[in-house]
Amino acid sequence: MTTLNYDDLATEYARHRRTYPGLIEHIVRRAGVTAEHTVLEVGCGTANHVAAVRRETGAKCFGVEPSEQMLAVARTQPEDLDLRQGYAQELDFPAATFDLIMSVDMIHYVREPLEYFRRAFGALKPGGYFVTVTDSDWIIRNRIPMARYFPGTIDAEADRYHPIPRLSGDLALAGFGDLNEHVVESEYELADSTRFRDKSYSCLHLIGDDEFADGLAALDADLAAGPLTANLRSLVLWGRRPQ
């Protein structure tokens, strides 16, 4: 598994990355989040997603994030958020604090997820929901344009993404019940390659310079003929602390 330093990526991340369409709506609806609830996002980065939870629901929202540069951007969000520096595997909140703990595109950075899952289980209220948003092997292989123009990212991602059955197994070991999976997907028209050129996706830092240059040239050539239909897919892995 390769570790990237998000202090170096924060500027491009903030410039290009936004919430996934439909993801927060799915999570807050299924978890029944209201203004009375307390929500934590672990590895919140620039806090796009947890700020959206706050906007949608009025819930009291917390974010934990190791990178000071990502946190600096997160602190510019207009929503009222309690943001703290920290790591998933060192989560240290009082028992039974949260109604929902979530992470988005974070779990592949945690080498041993079980320790994080156990700590999150303890920090959830009985009946609280636990959400891990990640990519399955199938999603990684079918990303457009990423897998098509930068196919080296497929193996690079396989090295760092946990297989879904492994995550489910660790969730069960930590005590979570009601485990299930849901895929949130959308398409969009990609008209220019700037966010790929700027490497706002961390996997583009994991392939060689030649492959990156060739992929970008091919993408630009195809975009010159017109926009591409691109996809965004996320696998949402749900668990619940029993009552």
Ligand SMILES: C[S@@+](CC[C@H](N)C(=O)[O-])C[C@H]1O[C@@H](n2cnc3c(N)ncnc32)[C@H](O)[C@@H]1O
């Ligand atoms: C791809 S970004 C996702 C950020 C945010 N969740 C979002 O969806 O925009 C991954 C984030 O996980 C953070 N991260 C990396 N290792 C972590 C760890 N061990 N515990 C918590 N967060 C971590 C990174 O610093 C980065 O901000």
